[in-house]
Amino acid sequence: MRTTGYVWHERYSWHDTGTFAGIIAPGSTVQPFHNFESADSKSRFNSLVEVSSLIDHLVKVPARIATDEDILRIHTPRHLDFIKNQSELVVGDAGDGWSPFGHKGIEIARLAAGGTIAAVDAVLRGDVTNAYALVRPPGHHAERDMGMGYCIFANIPIAIEWARANHGIERIAVVDFDIHHGNGTQSIFADDPNVLTISLHQDRLFPQDSGYVTETGGSGAEGSALNVPLPAGTGNGAYAAAFERLVLPALRNFKPEAIFVASGFDASAVDPLGCMTLTATAYRQMTASLVTVADELCDGRLIMSHEGGYSPVYVPYCGLAVLEELCGFETGIPDPFEFSFGNSPAHALTQAQDDVLNVAENIARQMQLIVG
Amino acid sequence: MRTTGYVWHERYSWHDTGTFAGIIAPGSTVQPFHNFESADSKSRFNSLVEVSSLIDHLVKVPARIATDEDILRIHTPRHLDFIKNQSELVVGDAGDGWSPFGHKGIEIARLAAGGTIAAVDAVLRGDVTNAYALVRPPGHHAERDMGMGYCIFANIPIAIEWARANHGIERIAVVDFDIHHGNGTQSIFADDPNVLTISLHQDRLFPQDSGYVTETGGSGAEGSALNVPLPAGTGNGAYAAAFERLVLPALRNFKPEAIFVASGFDASAVDPLGCMTLTATAYRQMTASLVTVADELCDGRLIMSHEGGYSPVYVPYCGLAVLEELCGFETGIPDPFEFSFGNSPAHALTQAQDDVLNVAENIARQMQLIVG
Amino acid sequence: MRTTGYVWHERYSWHDTGTFAGIIAPGSTVQPFHNFESADSKSRFNSLVEVSSLIDHLVKVPARIATDEDILRIHTPRHLDFIKNQSELVVGDAGDGWSPFGHKGIEIARLAAGGTIAAVDAVLRGDVTNAYALVRPPGHHAERDMGMGYCIFANIPIAIEWARANHGIERIAVVDFDIHHGNGTQSIFADDPNVLTISLHQDRLFPQDSGYVTETGGSGAEGSALNVPLPAGTGNGAYAAAFERLVLPALRNFKPEAIFVASGFDASAVDPLGCMTLTATAYRQMTASLVTVADELCDGRLIMSHEGGYSPVYVPYCGLAVLEELCGFETGIPDPFEFSFGNSPAHALTQAQDDVLNVAENIARQMQLIVG
Amino acid sequence: MRTTGYVWHERYSWHDTGTFAGIIAPGSTVQPFHNFESADSKSRFNSLVEVSSLIDHLVKVPARIATDEDILRIHTPRHLDFIKNQSELVVGDAGDGWSPFGHKGIEIARLAAGGTIAAVDAVLRGDVTNAYALVRPPGHHAERDMGMGYCIFANIPIAIEWARANHGIERIAVVDFDIHHGNGTQSIFADDPNVLTISLHQDRLFPQDSGYVTETGGSGAEGSALNVPLPAGTGNGAYAAAFERLVLPALRNFKPEAIFVASGFDASAVDPLGCMTLTATAYRQMTASLVTVADELCDGRLIMSHEGGYSPVYVPYCGLAVLEELCGFETGIPDPFEFSFGNSPAHALTQAQDDVLNVAENIARQMQLIVG
């Protein structure tokens, strides 16, 4: 029987992103407000997990603290030192001026990376079949030498290298359905033929000059990256098609020993930062596919780590759908937004989306990412 | 020289929409939060108008209170009584269960309709060339016999009938660029050949079964409604094209004595409820076009009344762009979100959007809404 | 070795008290805001318990749902039906117009009463030595036939009667250090000589005409109530003296089989609703005394149930001090407010406070509440 | 007929005090929250002034920007440079680590000092009889060489020196009823026999070692300071007595050419930072007394500048009472908190408070601050 690990640490909700006006630092012509990247969406997701009693069908996995050694498997000493120094300030920043964090923020960033480590550890030790690490801050934009886009450390890459160092696995796939390009994960493993990075994202949203379909892996690792830059407005249908035609074939072709997922919910129809139209149904279906393919390929070893998602009101339901699919238990709690967004014509696959998938398929075939 | 009236009443920020989770009433499986329709976006818009000193280039027009007589020009006595009764409760609702308001909420709804009346009055008396009524609650979903979609009374229709009754004008056009269909305005004037209602909106967003391109006016008023249901993800380019190919020709063909605008900012790239990708530039350009066509057709008589827009951080800048175009004064305050969303590939006109415009053009030509 | 049970249910943070301006219902002349009785103080208290790792030194006790039978041991069927009906509304009220709750609010009220039941059950079964039920909504103002003052059901009285019915104990003392008079608890047990109710509170704060020193128990139960109405501004010294001279002697004289505590933190120096000046030190000392006397009298059986306390920033530290004393583990986390409020001259016992204590002592001696 | 100037600048609500937990900087053991010193209490006060229509009975006075020259009349160049430098940071601090402000914060601090200048200018030019400057950040803790306690610049002292430099007046009194000691104002004018500073405050609240009754003015200015350090819990009665026995006699004895008031509302019964019990009635009465004595002594020249007050829900009503007394117009809007806090026994003068007043009277007589 399938069991699912669940990582949440209350201190994730203490990560302090200040009084930004969404993504903009306040100043002479910008009134202070709340950062989009606030605790709300994540702590409310955890709250629904508890209130729904889904928690009783999950295995709580305590987060650990990522050590310097853990972090330095991925990041440069320069970056680690930079974050240590910024953490002594009243307000620090991970490197790009858009990624503020509070005093002692590194402690929470260590817990986020460590939460992802704890998740993969639980899976690889066989304590659980798969796991969801509801961590904060996120990680998929962080590069080896700098943080960016709210991300301080690269949670998933740190967990991957930890797993390689401690569990003797080697071949890993990462599927990133956050609306933004998983540039950090991709760049970190660009030259590593044993890590396949797949990113579905809104075309040129963030980082703006990144995530092109033509990015297919670095030297010596050609065919280790797959990018599907979908147009604004994309809905459930195109994501399903992208999974069917690209993600699942690529995973089956790659044959990973474990699958990581950069699980962002900012492609939902109710997200302030994204312009996609996904509903919880899409997240449920993607997860169901990933569970199936993980069963096929790697004994179900699926480790999801939370990335973006800025709707305090919808992330909980999207996340609940994911967790239900991971663990196989249905709470019976309806998605209250389905009524409003489930019937949108945006869920049909459009010609423009189909064109993107065709181009991506052609490139993927050329690179032998997918076959047949 | 052009002058612009500006209506804002502090009590608009007192309109109480409760603890909804965005659009969902809280309950057993829904944690309370904030209603998307909160004071934030509007009061922060007004705040920027003041802090930017744009206010010094506007003519403040005091809101008035819409009387029963004003309201009954549009609404049924049944609806007015219903709202009066709901206003005696701790929490009332405008009719659909998604439109909560606080005790004595009718007083603020009267001020919102009355603010739009005050705006048109200032314009038609010649006190100002054009006017912006930054009112709350909004109005464009309200139908003759019921409120809905956050709307209690039909602010613009009430102001139109007030103007007809008091200023001897007859022929009016309403342009609605809120992301949702302006169903209320359209239905109220469906059979009135002297009111042209134009709505650009996300296809089947809200109300879901409304705003089809084939809705072109009721009996005896064929060709008095124009609907442009654009797909999710639509950006600046398609809105510009829609204005060029549909909105402006239809206005020129219709030759109104005054133009009203249902000014919603929920098609912005940062809106939680919409999935369009507009930036402040689009709102600036649409307004510039409307100012030009109003100059051509009706001595510049343009009356904008605020509708939706649920981004507390971006509505202020979109609104500022609109006001700058109305009054012709540039504050020099940059749009801080332009950097992130201005270069999106979503701003190019797509084939799918072009198809919608072509269909709408064909229908509009058939209905003699546009010529040539 | 002493062990401490800890009850917290995530759904306590879903209790919806609407958009009151502190304690005032919004309306024509009252701008909506947040209710003082919000989730913040309690959920932040729980958050600190987790982040501090104190949780690892506590025994988590799951809340249960109080059944109709449990509730009807205390409340009238009329009151239970009233709450059931109010819970079907969008917004209900517990009876006095100052106690709003959201749709299905009864479910959370059942969990609050049930959380207190779970706490006493854990203690009386011997699973733990003592217990803290961090419940919401509070209970100490609720009377048999109506709710009031944010309270829906009388959590502690319900737990007492449950314990009597299920664990064969009879003689109970309740110590209430919430700043408001524990009128509900007192009135419910007014005529029961086997329940001693002690309340320390700000003189005539709420309910205004209640909590006089002369209230000493109903007919047949003379000497079963002890009230210490302290003047505004009272600090740590007077509370310590009140414990030394009144609370502890009365408990020793009464010899309860278990001691309940109505644990409110609204007498803290940082509370918006109260005008007392307590710091965490006072709460620590009162708890230490209660632990000691419970050890002496009733095998350490101490059950604390959370009542008021409206400072989201200070309640966590006051609560942490209480929990540390209950379980005997020191987290080492300093009280960050001690620097500002710990040295206040208000902590010295004043003549006026001493006068109150003297009067109370005299009355208590007359009533044989204390001896010697 | 009496007229009242009113200063409010929307940018006061942009002053960014970050994510402090009330007064505490967040960090490893402190969860971020809201600073007590937020925009809420002031912007809601202004909102009530507008919604109540009291604004129509006031003369709007635009805030001006205090120049370097204006500021340097009071502050050291070192302090001004320090604030300039801190304002270039993402988050600056006025000097004590408890006074954070946002990027470009100096601009708002200049507006706060300039708003007080504008108020005194309007009064001394005879445009209005008296004036209220609803400014933010506050000023009364700021000393010549450093900011502290939320205060960046000494708003009132800057306005006093501006008035002396521009209007040829010399002799000024300052009455400070903020709950905290007006240490900045007192220290700035300690050696100036022509400025009388009077402060009523909670004994040793903040700054802790300041505001003793024995502080009576510096060398050469003996008898120019009057301190009334009242015990926690003090209510309306003692404040009335303090005015009758100390404040008004001292003013009459001193014979100022204008009276400034440091108007803080943190001694209200609903303030989180203070432990006094004042209601709006006390603020109304103090203002009425000051209006009367200003009429007697200096043609009604009374300039109030807003200081502390951290209750978003009660400050508006306390402030409304003050403004009504200043301008002589009654809005008829009831104080909704009167019902709960107006009847408190804490409003009677206690022996302890009387003792403080007696000591202060004796000292004041010795120093010839009062006669008879």
Ligand SMILES: [Zn+2]
């Ligand atoms: Zn993202």
Ligand SMILES: [Zn+2]
């Ligand atoms: Zn809308």
Ligand SMILES: [Zn+2]
């Ligand atoms: Zn209480």
Ligand SMILES: [Zn+2]
């Ligand atoms: Zn103060």
